[in-house]
Amino acid sequence: MSDGSIKAVGWARSIPIGSGVKAARDWTRERLDDLGWWRTDPETADDVLLAVSELVTNAHVHAHSAAQLVLAWDAECLHVTVHDASPLPPEAREPGADALGGRGLLLVDALADTWSAYPCPKGKDVTACFSPSASTG
Numbered sequence: 001m002s003d004g005s006i007k008a009v010g011w012a013r014s015i016p017i018g019s020g021v022k023a024a025r026d027w028t029r030e031r032l033d034d035l036g037w038w039r040t041d042p043e044t045a046d047d048v049l050l051a052v053s054e055l056v057t058n059a060h061v062h063a064h065s066a067a068q069l070v071l072a073w074d075a076e077c078l079h080v081t082v083h084d085a086s087p088l089p090p091e092a093r094e095p096g097a098d099a100l101g102g103r104g105l106l107l108v109d110a111l112a113d114t115w116s117a118y119p120c121p122k123g124k125d126v127t128a129c130f131s132p133s134a135s136t137g
Helices: 017-035 042-061 104-111
Strands: 009-015 067-073 078-084 114-120 123-130
Touching: 009 017, 009 042, 017 042, 017 067, 042 067, 042 078, 042 104, 042 123, 104 114, 104 123
Parallel strands: none
Antiparallel strands: 009 067, 067 078, 078 123, 114 123
């Protein structure tokens, strides 16, 4: 953009522990539909949903808090941010082959173009970024 401005669109929703991860996925699915990703890039849309599931689960299970889910699209990358009330940074683990959990951050790392975590005054933000495939431009 020649004037240096960024055209972006964003959405935010609180996901209480009691509402479950399905509510986060359903809400995110609607936002991805608003962006047209189900039609133009369904594989990346699926990756986003899986990452949202993992990040919200981490907030509920490890931080024992509601998840504040924020999606921001800047025409190049969909930034998926989950805020929780724990100041502890997320830790990727190497779960045993028979472990039922412990793969969330490994999945996010594999699915997202990039991901990062930042401390906040009342917890932390974990952000994963997804760019649509080149064929969807």
